[in-house]
Amino acid sequence: MQFKFILCSALALSLSPFVYAQTEDSRTDSLYIQEVEQDLPPKVLHAEPLYIDLIRDLGARQGEREWNLGFGLTDNQDFDAYEALVEYEWAPINRLGLEVELPFTFYSPVNGTEGELVPANRLQSLKVAAQWSFFVNERMATSAAIGYINEFELGDFSQFGRPLITGNVYNPFLIVAKRWGSNWHTLVYTGPQVSHHYTTDAWHTVYEINSNLHYMIPGTRNFIGVEFNKVLDHGDFDMTIRPQMRVGVTENLMVGIVAGIPVSRENERFSSFLRLIYEPGAAGPGK
Numbered sequence: 001m002q003f004k005f006i007l008c009s010a011l012a013l014s015l016s017p018f019v020y021a022q023t024e025d026s027r028t029d030s031l032y033i034q035e036v037e038q039d040l041p042p043k044v045l046h047a048e049p050l051y052i053d054l055i056r057d058l059g060a061r062q063g064e065r066e067w068n069l070g071f072g073l074t075d076n077q078d079f080d081a082y083e084a085l086v087e088y089e090w091a092p093i094n095r096l097g098l099e100v101e102l103p104f105t106f107y108s109p110v111n112g113t114e115g116e117l118v119p120a121n122r123l124q125s126l127k128v129a130a131q132w133s134f135f136v137n138e139r140m141a142t143s144a145a146i147g148y149i150n151e152f153e154l155g156d157f158s159q160f161g162r163p164l165i166t167g168n169v170y171n172p173f174l175i176v177a178k179r180w181g182s183n184w185h186t187l188v189y190t191g192p193q194v195s196h197h198y199t200t201d202a203w204h205t206v207y208e209i210n211s212n213l214h215y216m217i218p219g220t221r222n223f224i225g226v227e228f229n230k231v232l233d234h235g236d237f238d239m240t241i242r243p244q245m246r247v248g249v250t251e252n253l254m255v256g257i258v259a260g261i262p263v264s265r266e267n268e269r270f271s272s273f274l275r276l277i278y279e280p281g282a283a284g285p286g287k
Contacts, residue, residue: 041094042136044143046177047185047214049227050244050256050275054189055131056089056097058143058177064097065090065280072273074260079118082106083273095136097147101127120156125169127151141179148172153197167197173208185225187212207232221254222247239263240271252279 043059056064065088072083082105089099103124109117131147151169155162173191180186189210196203209232214225227242244258253276260271 042138044136044138044141044177044179045216046143046179046187047212047216047223047225047246049187049189049210049212049214049225050246050258051227051242051260051273052189052208052210052229053275054097054145054175055099055129055147055149056091058145058175059133059136060091060095060097060131062091062094067278067280069276070273072258072271074271075269076110077269079110080108081119082108095133097131097133099127099129099131101129103127120158122156123154123160125151125153131175143175143177145175146173147175153195163198166199167195170194170196183216183218185212185214185216185223187214220248227258237264240268242273246277252281253277254279 041059041061043057043061046058048054048057053068056066068085068087068089070083070085070087072081074081074083083103084106085101085103087099087101089097091097104122105119105124106121107118127149129147129149131145133143133145135142135144137143149169149171151171152165153167153169154160154164155166171191171193173189175187175189177185177187189212190208192205192207194203194205209230211228211230212225214223216223222245224245225243227244228239229242230237230239239262241261241263242258243261244256246254246256248254256273256275256277258273258275260273262268262270
């Protein structure tokens with residue numbers, strides 16, 4: 001009996017450094033995880049609209065990046081417009097998002113419309129943009145950002161390069177977003193668009209007010225919602241209602257589906273839009 005007691009005591013003493021080391025490793029891991037998570041800058045989860053999308057997530061963290069491919073169809077009175085876009089956005093530093101976009105439009109006549117009445121196919125523009133999140137409050141679940149889009153308008157394919165740039169669109173904007181509870185999201189995106197056409201030296205200004213309501217499915221990044229895209233043009237008011245949904249396909253790939261329902265628009269009818277969203281993963285400290 002005494003031998004068994006001595007043997008058990010010796011075994012316990014020999015194992016005690018290993019158990020202590022394991023406990024210390026676990027404690028160190030917990031402290032490290034806590035330190036890394038606290039080191040990340042604040043960021044509030046918001047549902048991003050799919051048609052008028054943001055330059056980067058509000059409260060963007062350094063190293064975040066994303067590719068977008070978009071495809072759309074708009075049914076007009078005299079022709080159909082087919083849209084396609086390629087877009088890359090990234091965050092070089094915390095809270096700053098940058099974007100480059102190439103939007104294409106192709107037209108097809110309907111109802112026997114004469115060819116000269118149909119716009120020419122074109123690479124619409126080269127769009128470059130920046131967005132700075134100046135307010136991020138996790139307790140209030142609220143974020144706000146200012147940004148600027150500069151759109152270098154290009155000639156149609158038949159006249160491409162003669163001249164290369166035919167105009168410019170200046171578009172400063174403001175974004176305010178709030179999450180209500182865990183699942184409901186609202187966002188307002190607003191600002192003027194000032195167009196300058198070089199050949200005629202004409203200037204034209206419209207004002208956009210885009211409001212959004214989304215419900216995010218618990219435990220996922222999937223959501224359903226609606227955008228209200230409103231334009232004020234010298235006393236003329238146009239609005240398109242865009243019900244939409246976003247579905248995650250894999251961890252890094254999502255698909256957004258949008259329908260467009262115009263309200264009191266003379267020429268534009270129903271439209272549809274599909275957005276493929278690929279996030280390769282963070283490439284820096286913000287991961």
